[in-house]
Amino acid sequence: MSAFALSVQQQEFVRLVREIAESELLGLVGTGTPGRVNRDLVRAMGKQSLLARLYSGADDSRSAAAMDLCLLRETLATVSTEAETALALQGLGSYPILLSGTREAAKRWRPHVLSGEAVAAFALSESEAGSDAGALSLRAEPDGDGWRLHGEKLWISNAPDADVYSVFARTTPNARARGVTAFVVSGSSSGLSGEHLDMISPHPIGRLHFDGVRVGPEDVLGEVDAGFEVAMRTLDLFRPSVGAFALGMAQSALDTAIAHTTSRQAFGGVLSDQQAVSHKLADMATRLEAARLLVYSAASAYDAEAEPTEITRRSAMAKLEATEAAQFVVDTAVQLVGARALQHGHPLEHLYRDVRAPRIYEGASEIQRTIIGRSLTR
Known part of the structure; x- marks a missing residue:
């Protein structure tokens, strides 16, 4: 890992x-049901105070520094993608509640989220509202001083096992992003159900069904019809850290490729003596380092409270380049290591499956390019 700009x-x-990660978490990786929440792993991260690093500050409600979050995710990813993902999802799901929820909501959920006893989830995506988040259609119909939620959410990480959800629903029809409200919803709410989805890489993700789930005014995160801002604030923080997750995977792949090519005998020497191989390693290392600098730059801008438009642009750049670079690095590592890299159980086989999704979630690469382009021309 680069020490550039690190104190x-x-x-x-x-x-x-x-x-x-190596001494307390690695032994718990893979011990749960594939594709479901590994609660023992989440609790272990709570016990080791790793979840508490997501939220710190004098008022006990500020988010942790973006740089700390990035370093945390990058480091965990070099050891275990499962541990990294469990921590990241806990942060993503709870961030809107702890920063935009009522005092009562934060008091209710904060201790349990940070201890790992309560699993959190971020419920934004729908079948027809993925990249176009403003098109979501989960209905929040008025019901006395509150609302009833009707509809579905899809591709929700930690669903249907989460204990608490940050849910984004439409309170004003035909208003796109301006008519969305964020709510905190207990996983045990009457009318809430769901099922797990099987993915190419085992990951806790599923579909949620809302059949008249009741939410009250105390469950609103932020302001009514201002939920899209809550979602974007969350993504501005977590997009650079998605890039950090990608950095960790890429670093692990590069380390594996170097270890293999410097020990594998071929053509009268070690494989890395071949110029074609050494140049591949050079390209991998250079793209990884360039991506790392973008991630650190985005995190620094967030921590320095730069202009919101700058934070958004840098976050988009960091996620775009880091996830695309990680895909390149992992794929090239597989090419250099050869067939054994695709054998089930090999570290690169695992990374090869895990590295694909970050280019899609929390805004696909195409969306990041759109965000960057608009910031340059408006």
């Missing part, structure tokens, strides 16, 4: 996180 304290943090 001594940050480098020590990276060392500590890796030590915890």
Whole structure:
């Protein structure tokens, strides 16, 4: 991992996180049901205070520094993508509640989320509202001083196992993003059900059905009809850290490729003596380092409270380049290692499946390019 722009304290943090991941988390990876929430792993991260790093500050409600979040996710990903994803989903799902929820909602859920006893989820996507999040159609119909939720959510990570959801629903018809409200919804709510979806890489993800789920004014996150802002604030923080997750996977793939090519005997020497191979390694390392600098730049802009448009642009750049670079690095590593890299159980086989999804979720690469382009021309 590059030490560029990292303080001594940050480098020590990276060392500590890796030590915890290897000694306390790795033994729990793969022990749960494939594709479902590994609650023992989430609780272990709570016990080790890793979840608490997501939220810190004098008022106990501020989010952690974006740089800390990126270093946390990047470091965990080099050890275990399952552990990294479990932590990231906990943060993504709880961020709207802890920062935009009522005092009562934050008080109710904060201790359980940070201890790992309550699993959180971010419920934005729908079958017809993925990249076009403003098109969502989950209905919030007025019911006294509250609402009843009707419809479905799809591709929701941690569903249907989560204990609490940040749910985005339409409170004003035909208003696109201006008519969306965010709500906190308990996983045990009457009328809420769901099912798990099988994916190419085992991942806790599913569909949610809302059949008249009741939410009250105390469940609103932020303001009525201003839920899209809650979602975008969340994504501005987490998009660079998706890039950090990709960096961790890419670093692991590069390390594996270097170890193989510098020890594999071929053509009268080690494989890395071949110029075609050494140049591939050079390209992998260069793209990885360039992506890392973009991720750190985006995190620094967020922590420095730069202009919102700059934060959004840098976040989009970081997620775009880091996820695309990771795809290249992992694919090239597989090519260099050869057939054994595709054998079930090989580290690269696992990474090859895991690296594909980040180019889609939290805004596909095409959406990131649109965000960047608009920021340059408006």
